[in-house]
Amino acid sequence: MFPDILGEPFANKHTKLQIAGKVVKRLIAEGREALPDEYTALLAGCGSRIIRHYPAVRAPRMRHAFQWDGRELIATLSRMHKEGHRWLGVLHTHPAAPPVPSSLDQTHWHYPQLSFWILSFSGEQPELRAYQWHSGRFQLRPFELC
Numbered sequence: 057m058f059p060d061i062l063g064e065p066f067a068n069k070h071t072k073l074q075i076a077g078k079v080v081k082r083l084i085a086e087g088r089e090a091l092p093d094e095y096t097a098l099l100a101g102c103g104s105r106i107i108r109h110y111p112a113v114r115a116p117r118m119r120h121a122f123q124w125d126g127r128e129l130i131a132t133l134s135r136m137h138k139e140g141h142r143w144l145g146v147l148h149t150h151p152a153a154p155p156v157p158s159s160l161d162q163t164h165w166h167y168p169q170l171s172f173w174i175l176s177f178s179g180e181q182p183e184l185r186a187y188q189w190h191s192g193r194f195q196l197r198p199f200e201l202c
């Protein structure tokens with residue numbers, strides 16, 4: 057349906073994952089607004105560089121952030137495609153837990169080529185971490201702001 061939508065942010069080992077500072081600011085603001093519920097967004101851009109986010113607007117009060125409404129996921133990917141971006145990752149918040157993938161996160165993650173982001177509000181400051189599913193587990197990946 058969207059042949060080129062899936063990006064490969066980790067394809068080039070020498071290119072560090074990047075995320076726009078303004079996107080991070082919005083994610084923190086919107087994630088905080090959603091508290092005490094979880095918040096989730098798709099992350100998009102080009103290559104290894106994330107420059108846009110698409111929050112789930114119709115997400116029900118979720119037990120788990122990955123329960124995207126199927127139609128909304130398709131609609132969001134379609135918008136992303138029209139806007140010329142590729143899908144590079146998924147972010148969700150941990151309102152009260154550290155930014156470490158839970159066992160649910162592990163069993164619900166079906167896009168190993170994408171980046172997996174957790175934004176935690178459990179500490180004094182929001183903490184953002186990026187992971188890659190590699191060799192059967194999540195591995196922490198460095199990223200820089202752009």
Ligand SMILES: [Zn+2]
Binds near residue numbers: 161
């Ligand atoms: Zn989680």
